[in-house]
Amino acid sequence: MWEGIKLRKIQGLSKLVSYLESVGYPMAADEITDLMTRRKIPHRRAYQDIIIFNLEHIDWWIAEQRKQQLTEQSK
Template sequence: MRKIQGLPSLVDYLESVNYPLAAEQITDLMSKRKIPHRKAYQDVVIFNLEHIDWWIAEQQKR
């Protein structure tokens, strides 16, 4: 299972797969529970890249 920690890491990953989003956009999606993520504790956010890849594919279908 591929995981990354933190918003800056997700921003970099999304840019690398040609689906760029700003940190503010991701934060908004997280607050609306529209992007897969998990809060490990306090301000530490974990993203499972398999779930993110699935989410990207779903967004591109729209």
Template sequence: MRKVQGLSNLVNYLESVNYPLAAEQITDLMSKRKIPHRKAYKDVIIFNLEHIDWWIAEQRKR
């Protein structure tokens, strides 16, 4: 299972797959529960890249 920790790492990953989003946009999506993520600890956020890839595919269908 591929995972990244933190917003900056997710921003970099999204840029690498040609789906750029700013950290502020990701934070907004997280607060609305519209992007897959998991809070491992108080300030530690984990993103499963398989779930992110699925989410990107769903967004591109729209």
């Protein structure tokens, strides 16, 4: 049933910064930290100092942010 399904996850803030840059949505680490604190970006803390980002969720989040920006620009 789960054959062929590859979970896209990365560990750590620096890897998320690199990923966001690679998909054309660059953000600074401090911006991401602020979003995490306010629970505005999908993430999971595996342990106190280990943060996991599911890239499927991040891709969805980016799409939502872009939609919101387009909506605000059209007003």
